[in-house]
Amino acid sequence: MRITSRMEFDAGHRIPNHKSTCKNLHGHRYAIEVSLSGEIIQQEDQSDFGMVLDFKDAKELIRSTIVDPWDHAFIVYKKDTEVLNFLNQIKDHKTVILDRVPTAENMALIAFQMLDAAFMDKFDGKIKPSLVRLYETPNNWADASSST
Numbered sequence: 001m002r003i004t005s006r007m008e009f010d011a012g013h014r015i016p017n018h019k020s021t022c023k024n025l026h027g028h029r030y031a032i033e034v035s036l037s038g039e040i041i042q043q044e045d046q047s048d049f050g051m052v053l054d055f056k057d058a059k060e061l062i063r064s065t066i067v068d069p070w071d072h073a074f075i076v077y078k079k080d081t082e083v084l085n086f087l088n089q090i091k092d093h094k095t096v097i098l099d100r101v102p103t104a105e106n107m108a109l110i111a112f113q114m115l116d117a118a119f120m121d122k123f124d125g126k127i128k129p130s131l132v133r134l135y136e137t138p139n140n141w142a143d144a145s146s147s148t
Contacts, residue, residue, distance in 0.1 A: 002130055003051075004035040005058045009071035013102040016080045025083070030070075030107075031135040034062050034115060038127035053127050065118045066111050075102040104142040108134035112144035 012027040038052040048054050073094040076083050087095045100106040112132040119128050135141040 006033045009067045012074040033133040035131040037130040077101045104136040108142040108144040
């Protein structure tokens with residue numbers, strides 16, 4: 001069975017060396033949809049009877065792993081020294097440094113990997129992400145899964 005939770009967050013980024021306006025500092029209202037796979041709980045005495053996982057519990061783990069760290073942060077590529085130097089001058093600035101350029105594709109892949117580890121740690125492989133969809137805009141998104 002697969003269930004999906006959707007959450008939103010705001011963040012800034014830029015794509016250095018991009019041929020168009022994405023090379024400029026800008027922000028998005030991102031949305032992340034996380035589809036989780038697992039068995040429906042059949043034990044009648046369990047709180048989650050009839051569910052794969054309580055949506056509240058899923059959202060708490062997604063929030064603490066991705067949404068809270070990335071919300072209202074500037075997400076920057078580790079080799080974008082021009083922007084990193086600028087951000088380092090701002091006291092207590094919330095900056096997230098990635099090993100990859102912060103495109104929707106890379107951010108979806110990184111989010112999938114982080115969530116895969118978090119769900120493995122908490123649920124020992126019984127519940128795991130099957131798909132992470134990251135919307136950069138309402139009409140543009142990237143999907144990451146175990147096969148990507």
